[in-house]
Amino acid sequence: MKIHTKLLSALSSLALLVGSAGIHASEQKPNIILIVADDLGYADVGFNGSKDIITPNIDDLAKSGTSFSDAYVAHPFCGPSRAALMTGRYPHKIGSQFNLPTRGSNVGVPTDAKFISKLLNENNYFTGALGKWHLGDAPKYHPNQRGFDEYYGFLGGGHNYFPSQYQPIYEKQKAQGLKNIFEYLTPLEHNGKKVRETEYITDALSREAVNFVDKAAEKTNPFFLYLAYNAPHVPLQAKDEDMAMFPNIKNKDRKTYAGMVFALDRGIGKLVSALKKNNQLDNTLIVFMSDNGGKLSKGANNFPLTAGKGSTQEGGFRVPMLFHWPKHVPAGKRFSHPVSALDLYPTFAALAGAKIEESQQLDGTNMWPAFIKNENPHKDEPIYALRHRKGYSDAAIRLNQWKALKVNQQPWQLFNIENDISEKNDVSKSNKALLTDMVREMEKWSWDNQQPSWFHETTEGVNWRLDAMPRFDKTFKTTK
Structure with a gap:
């Protein structure tokens, strides 16, 4: 009997080996692509009801x-949200x-807070970040130090879009011996080395996304790509043909904004085509979202939400989002x-089979089980937003x-938001x-909030202390 059991065990192990011989490691765990638009309005994609801006490639992902x-999102501003x-x-x-x-600094998101990129990289993922960083300028906060094998983009909070416009200004100031040049004008970089970009920035980031997918296809391990477009964040600059x-659209700002969103959508289409070409689309979870609400004074539309970027009303931190993963994510559904x-x-960690240490604190939940069952992953659990202003x-x-x-x-006010979205x-x-x-x-949640490690402007820090x-x-x- 013991010999028979051992034989069955050996045959079973052999069958498993044969069955998995032709499967790459990347097919055992999903590739993950997180695409983040910058200041994109809730109503500025077709799948959320846009009537004037067309986003065919993004909408195709939503439909399937x-x-x-x-x-x-966790904050109605760019940096904290990221x-x-x-x-x-x-x-x-x-x-x-x-x-x-x-104006630049040596501060950044604390290094003892492990980035999702670091966790995935430690679990055999090939990782890449493209575009806007906005998480720290100093070397120890660089993307390559936070778990990303590849980085192409700019470290600051934004950038001008046309190299032919910003490069001469940068070169002139550099020739004058200036060191503190506005970050929107500085050269982009690839893994810490300056590069001379020639394309409209949105197109350049899309190009690099395709390059990353092509490079990843040559490897056997899965990949994680963080594609952080700066579009349609200001400055409002779009190509004439877009x-x-x-x-x-007659309003100048809205028309330019629309062109910027169209370029972003075109890039996502190219990225999806690259995934198809490399036979990776079916094994890739694509998440598309905005970092915060759209800026109403700069062309965005958050209808039917109230207010926009910077607000704790719905228009400030409720954003367009989709999941796409053939045969895993339900097609044509609205969660x-x-x-x-x-x-x-x-959620990414769970899908990747990456263990999160017990000592590591996280504020979210693995939403995948509830998502698949179409259940509320936050039933009876609050989601917070807190934005500090001058004195309050x-x-x-x-x-x-x-x-x-x-x-x-x-x-304080109270709304039944399911029936009163505005x-x-x-x-x-x-x-x-x-x-x-x-x-x-x-209030209980707020007690272990940390004092800010920095401020956007010097005056914010002064007012914070004075107030x-x-x-x-x-x-x-809650009482008068």
Whole structure:
């Protein structure tokens, strides 16, 4: 009997080996592509109802994948939102709740906060980051030091789009011996070495995304690509032929913005074509989203959401998002439960089979099981937004169908956000106990928030100290 058992065991092991012989490691774990647009409006993609801007390639992904109606980022500004994506932590927990200093600095997202890229890289993923970084300029915060094998882009918070325009200005200032040149004008880089770009920046990043996929196809391990477009973030600069696609848009800013979004969509189409060419599309999870709400004064449209970038109203941190992964992500579906960008870290880790150490704190949840079952991954669990202003803070809490909101130093309000997406009907008077309980929960959450490690502008830091911020005694006050 023992001999018979050993024989069966040996034959079973042999069968497994034969069955897996022709399968690459990359087919055992999915490739993961995270595409982040910059300041893209909720209503500025076709799958969210855009009536004037066309996004055929993005919409194709949505049609053959699943789009999200209630996707939230962790902060309504670029830098803190990206810090949350990479670390899986609310930026307030790691001192990253402000954009990095505009004039450059030696600060950045703490190195003891492990980036998702580092975790995946440690688990045999070939990793690449393209485009906007905005997580630290100093060498120790460089993408190549945070788990990315490849990096092509710019380290700051934005960039001009036409090399023929920004390069002469940069060269002139460099010839004058200036060292502190506006980051929107500086050369792009590849793995720490300056490069002389020749293409419109959005097209250049799309080109590099295709190059990365081609390079990854030569390897046997899976890949993770973080494609961080700076479009349609200001400055509003688009190619004439892209703006010509929108003859019915008369507003100059809106027309330029539309051209920028169209270029981004074109690039995503090229990326998908490269995946198909390399037979990788079926084994690739594509996530597309914006880093925060659209900036209404710069051409964006967040309808039917209220307000925009920087706000804790829905238009500030509720964003367009989709998943695409053939045979794994349901096709043509709309996921209507609330999800957080903080969920992507533990979800990617789970899909990659990467172990998260018990000592590593994360603020999101692996949403994949609930997503597949079309269930709420945050049932009875709050999602927060907190934006500091001069002398006070705006705050928001999403809990199931409810949204608690405090803005502009006004009393807390409460909305049934499932029935009132535009936040028009305050029902706080008839739900006082519920509102108070939600605010008390956020107050408890705030106690281990860290003091900011930096400020976007010097005056912000001065005012923070003069105003004895964060003044949560005012933020979480629920009585008159």
